[in-house]
Amino acid sequence: MIVRILGEGQYDLEGEALQALKVADAHCFEMVAGADEAAFDRAFVEVLALVRGRGARLPAERLVESDLVLPASETSLEEARKLFTSHPV
Amino acid sequence: MGILSRVSTIFKSKMNQALDQIEDPRQTLEYSYQKQLELLQSVKRGLADVVASKKRLELQADKLKVSSATLEQEAKQALAVGREDLARIALERKQAAAGQLDGLQHQVEDLQKEQDKLTAAEQRLSAKVDSFRTQKEVIKAQYTAAQASVKIGEAATGLSEEMADVGMAMQRAQDKTDSMRARAAAIDELVDQGTLQDTLAAKGDPVAAELGKISATANVESDLARLKAEVASGAGR
Numbered sequence: 001m002i003v004r005i006l007g008e009g010q011y012d013l014e015g016e017a018l019q020a021l022k023v024a025d026a027h028c029f030e031m032v033a034g035a036d037e038a039a040f041d042r043a044f045v046e047v048l049a050l051v052r053g054r055g056a057r058l059p060a061e062r063l064v065e066s067d068l069v070l071p072a073s074e075t076s077l078e079e080a081r082k083l084f085t086s087h088p089v
Numbered sequence: 090m091g092i093l094s095r096v097s098t099i100f101k102s103k104m105n106q107a108l109d110q111i112e113d114p115r116q117t118l119e120y121s122y123q124k125q126l127e128l129l130q131s132v133k134r135g136l137a138d139v140v141a142s143k144k145r146l147e148l149q150a151d152k153l154k155v156s157s158a159t160l161e162q163e164a165k166q167a168l169a170v171g172r173e174d175l176a177r178i179a180l181e182r183k184q185a186a187a188g189q190l191d192g193l194q195h196q197v198e199d200l201q202k203e204q205d206k207l208t209a210a211e212q213r214l215s216a217k218v219d220s221f222r223t224q225k226e227v228i229k230a231q232y233t234a235a236q237a238s239v240k241i242g243e244a245a246t247g248l249s250e251e252m253a254d255v256g257m258a259m260q261r262a263q264d265k266t267d268s269m270r271a272r273a274a275a276i277d278e279l280v281d282q283g284t285l286q287d288t289l290a291a292k293g294d295p296v297a298a299e300l301g302k303i304s305a306t307a308n309v310e311s312d313l314a315r316l317k318a319e320v321a322s323g324a325g326r
Contacts (some may be wrong), residue, residue, distance in 0.1 A: 006100070025091035028091065031093065059216075060217060061220035063243070063247030066250060071092070080092070
């Protein structure tokens, strides 16, 4: 699976790393619903670290569509919440 | 359903709006390429904008440093002629300048980060545009119209994604430079009018504002004591 971190680039994640990402992502999403900024930051940093650490970075010249997209690394809890309320999915 | 799937959906709907407008694959090729070149140009302009804003804030910081030194000198002169009241005013203004300087330095760092991000974004986009140009020629030369359509679709989607991403990064940088421009203009005006102390009454948190005032007052008192000692030892010589 190709995962893009907005403002950063694309990574290729497979197998176990992808499973771990799903778990971290679900946890992070729960934090968006809460009011604990620090807890959200921790959860989001974990998601980002997983993608960067266990994914293989794609070269910039590769032209390939991402399967999944993550918001930019500096996204705050407030921005994340806004993102989801202004674009109900 | 987590962050990943939601952001993906939001982001892709943005991207597809741009893609849906074109149907003929050959048109897509040239249209995409034109759009890419335009975007690259505007990223370059955006970068220049950020650099210019940063320069401006740095110049202001220099101005504040000079103004701070002048105010201290004035306070000293006032004390030498026994005008503690004037010295106090000068030192209060010096404190306000120090507060602004702190804020400016943070903003300069902030803009530096935006500059780094945009530089990286420009490099990524540039690499993709180059690679798209090469693929475009290959597709034109080797594929029938039907096959070309599929190939172009893949390449164009990969690139549109990068373009949408870079577009968002530019928007963020633009928002930052706009708000800083407004602030910079406000500081210029305050420096010119010599009414820096007004900005000490920070908006928002009243407790923080009160604490800020208290610590500024303490700093004024300690500056005053130091200058008095300096003036006294100078006069004793």
